[in-house]
Amino acid sequence: MTKQPGPLLAxxxxxxxxxxxxxxxxxDPATGKSAILANIRHTFVSPPGTGFxxxxxxxxxxxxxxxxxxSALASAGITDPSTQLSCVCYTKGPGMGAPLQSxxxxxxxxxxxxxxxxxxxxHCVGHIEMGREITGAxxxxxxYVSGGNTQVIAYAERRYRIFGEALDIAVGNCLDRFARTLSISNDPAPGYNIELLxxxxxGQKLLDLPYTVKGMDCSFSGILTAADLLAAQMNEQQEKIARGEEVNEEDRFGPExxxxxxxxxxxxxxxEITERAxxxxGSNQVLIVGGVGCNERLQEMMGQMAKERGGSVFATDERFCIDNGIMIAHAGLLAYETGxxxxxxxxxxxxxFRTDEVYVKWRD
Structure with a gap:
């Protein structure tokens, strides 16, 4: 069937x-402008204390x-996808094998x-391109901070170069796993519920936890282990209080x-690793993408650092920082337009599927 003229849709x-x-x-190739026609998402939520x-x-x-x-086709007003759409974009990786395959x-x-x-x-390039599109950075x-990835990235010579990353587990995975330790609800997301707590x-009590930065790389498995041990100590305190035993007020701490x-x-x-990058x-702009990028405290801390350097921070809300289909459509259409x-x-x-494996032909 003949494709309809006008803007390209994906x-x-x-x-x-x-x-x-x-x-x-x-x-729209004529104006260079983009329009979001539909962005629908459904989340699998597992019981508290469990992962998915x-x-x-x-x-x-x-x-x-x-x-x-x-629902997406109806929202976008598409009645004949074969003539109105230009391409079908999907996440090739990285991610969890079975969900990706389905x-x-x-x-x-x-x-x-x-x-x-x-x-x-x-998937990572999708986050970056959507962040650039929405914020104008x-x-x-x-x-890039999410449940599966932690990377500090900068663009150079048609590649998104990774300057630093997590050497073990991602920061989002660290937060999610600690939420399981405390049996915090996974609805709407464990990291969000940690933020609320x-x-x-x-800031009443800052407990001592390991701090592991190596150049522009970092490690989160040690801090997770230490936090789990503190959670066990907190449970012991609560058991002592329940038995009527005394616990020094200065030593007490709670899940918050x-x-x-x-x-x-x-x-x-x-x-620290972002400032080093x-x-x-020689950049004074920071773009935070990925699910953890929604965290307002992270945005605040990054903003303080950037302000001291005379720079600025860009971030999106949960519609675009949490995994979504529109970022895959946008990055895919950028690639489609280059052939x-x-x-x-x-x-x-x-x-x-490493971020730096992608040839970014659509950028100068």
Whole structure:
């Protein structure tokens, strides 16, 4: 069928973790402007004290994919995808294997059903490009922080170069796992609920936790272990109080103090490595992307650092910083416009897909 003239439209399918997102975006080559036509998301929420298993998450994505796609098409006013859309974009990686596979299969089905080309997208590049589009940041140092990734990135010579990263677990994974230790609710997100608890502490008690920065790299597994030990100590205190035993008031602390101390320490580490990268590349702009980037305390701490350097911080709200389909549609359409396509036989997915593996042809 003949494609309709005018702006290019793409549908993006994201499902690398526990969020299933379908987004539709338009790019107008004549004006260079973009428009978000639909951005729908559904989250798999596991019970408190548990994480989300790949098989359960994949089952969730399979169950909701058709419903979300229909809703996105209706929201965007698309009645004939085969003529109105230009391509189908999907998350190739990185992420969890089973959820990625379920969405990749669904995206291939749409491509065949609508006779549209496929575009495989790097999840991390999707976050970066969406952040740049929404905030207008020109050439920032990017702090990418999520449940699966922690990277300090800067653009150079058609690649997003990784200057520093977590050497073990991601900062979001550290926060999520500590939420399990405290049996904090996963609804709407464990990291968000930790943030709310931390605010209740109001800085009354900053507990001593390991601080591990190595150049522009950092490590979070040690701080998680120390925080878990403090949580066990807190439980012992509560048991003593319940038995009527005395506990020194100065030694007492609660879950809000633990959450505050964990946040302050890991965010200070992130600010340090970001400032080091800014000095290295000579940039005074910081763009925070990824799910943890929604945290207002992280934005505040990064803002204080950037202000001291005469710079500025850019961040988005939960619509765009948390995994979503529109970022996959946007990054995929940028690649599509430069001639990139993913042949059906190569439309696989991978749990490990480095940010710096992508050739960023759409940037100078």
């Amino acid at each position: 549908i993006g399918c994201e499902g690398s973790a526990n969020k299933l997102g379908i987004g539709i975006i338009s790019h 298993l790949p098989k359960d998450t994949a089952r969730h994505h399979r169950a909701y994919f058709s419903q979300l796609t229909k 969405v990749a299969v669904a995206a291939r089905t749409l491509s065949l059903m609508w006779d549209l080309p496929l575009v495989g997208v790097n 020109e050439n920032p140092v990017v702090l 931390a605010r209740k502490s109001a 103090d633990l959450c505050f101390s964990l946040q302050e320490t890991v965010f200070a580490m992130l600010v 800014m000095a290295h590349v 990139f396509r993913t042949p059906l036989e190569d439309s696989t997915c991978t749990q490990r």
